[in-house]
Amino acid sequence: MATEAPAPPPGAPEAAVPAGEPRHGLRLLVLWIVVSVIGCLLVYLVWGPHLPPGHMSSSAANQQFDLRVLGTIATPVFLGVVLYMGYALTFWRAKDGDETDGPPIHGNAKIQLTWIAVTTTIVLALAVFGTVELVTVQGAGAGEGPQPIWKPGSSTVLQVQVIGQQWAWTYRYPQFGGFETPQLELPLNEPVQFNVTSLDVIHSFWAYQLGVKADANPGVNNAAYTTPKHAGSFVVRCAELCGLWHGAMFDYGKVVSPAAFQTWAQQTETQLASLTKTLPPYAMTYDPTDIANLGKVLVQLGIGGAGGGYYNPNDPEQP
Ligand SMILES: [Cu+2]
Numbered sequence: 001m002a003t004e005a006p007a008p009p010p011g012a013p014e015a016a017v018p019a020g021e022p023r024h025g026l027r028l029l030v031l032w033i034v035v036s037v038i039g040c041l042l043v044y045l046v047w048g049p050h051l052p053p054g055h056m057s058s059s060a061a062n063q064q065f066d067l068r069v070l071g072t073i074a075t076p077v078f079l080g081v082v083l084y085m086g087y088a089l090t091f092w093r094a095k096d097g098d099e100t101d102g103p104p105i106h107g108n109a110k111i112q113l114t115w116i117a118v119t120t121t122i123v124l125a126l127a128v129f130g131t132v133e134l135v136t137v138q139g140a141g142a143g144e145g146p147q148p149i150w151k152p153g154s155s156t157v158l159q160v161q162v163i164g165q166q167w168a169w170t171y172r173y174p175q176f177g178g179f180e181t182p183q184l185e186l187p188l189n190e191p192v193q194f195n196v197t198s199l200d201v202i203h204s205f206w207a208y209q210l211g212v213k214a215d216a217n218p219g220v221n222n223a224a225y226t227t228p229k230h231a232g233s234f235v236v237r238c239a240e241l242c243g244l245w246h247g248a249m250f251d252y253g254k255v256v257s258p259a260a261f262q263t264w265a266q267q268t269e270t271q272l273a274s275l276t277k278t279l280p281p282y283a284m285t286y287d288p289t290d291i292a293n294l295g296k297v298l299v300q301l302g303i304g305g306a307g308g309g310y311y312n313p314n315d316p317e318q319p
Pocket of ligand 1: 164165167202203204238239240241242246249
């Protein structure tokens with residue numbers, strides 16, 4: 001213990017306080033509590049509502065809540081480190097001409113016990129918080145595999161299949177005849193199930209403002225849920241390096257009113273009906289090498305050879 005030293009060193013916070021020396025530990029503690037309370041309030045109430053990914057959807061809002069909680073817990077820790085460093089630099093710096101060594105320190109039971117108790121409590125509390133957030137709806141936007149534990153309670157869930165391929169996203173709407181489109185439109189306040197898959201390599205469907213990020217693996221269906229809470233556009237990116245034009249693999253989706261969505265979906269279903277017939281039937285995964293009807297389809301569209309052969313751009317006989 002530092003108190004066993006023959007003469008308590010001035011400036012050491014855990015030493016017996018010599019005459020004329022302020023109680024540094026107490027001063028630091030009071031200062032730390034004051035700045036921590038202010039800091040926590042600022043982080044949670046002022047900064048919190050601006051933290052990513054925003055609150056455009058239920059899953060985004062859940063993720064923002066997690067970041068607010070974690071940011072608020074981290075604030076006293078961060079302020080404690082900075083405050084101690086600033087205090088030490090200001091009050092415990094070596095005086096001019098003082099060449100002596102600092103006093104040896106042999107530990108401080110009170111500080112050590114407090115340190116172990118506080119850090120253990122923080123880590124265990126965060127483990128409980130993180131587990132609860134994972135097993136409840138908070139994990140919903142993260143791509144939960146083909147058999148997710150959590151599913152939305154509502155019986156009317158809009159199904160949107162997300163298909164990644166080098167280097168574009170397309171979307172199929174099985175409840176509207178299974179049309180496929182490069183446009184992603186979603187209705188406001190209605191739960192959506194994304195069924196994410198890929199035709200070639202591994203991609204990752206990242207609808208940033210919706211707080212949805214799900215791996216797109218060939219031959220696998222990966223489900224993610226959200227409910228859009230605000231109208232507007234959001235960015236869709238590929239978040240998995242997938243080849244030369246990975247960086248260009250982005251577009252914009254939009255959230256519109258339920259009425260506008262119904263109009264758009266029904267119109268698109270009608271407009272694309274002749275093309276939808278040529279697509280493989282809607283399925284949770286696709287084998288891109290299995291295009292059974294391609295020859296027939298190309299003939300129907302007037303670009304195939306007379307015998308139903310495949311279109312060859314290098315063949316001068318073909319248009
Ligand atoms: Cu990609």
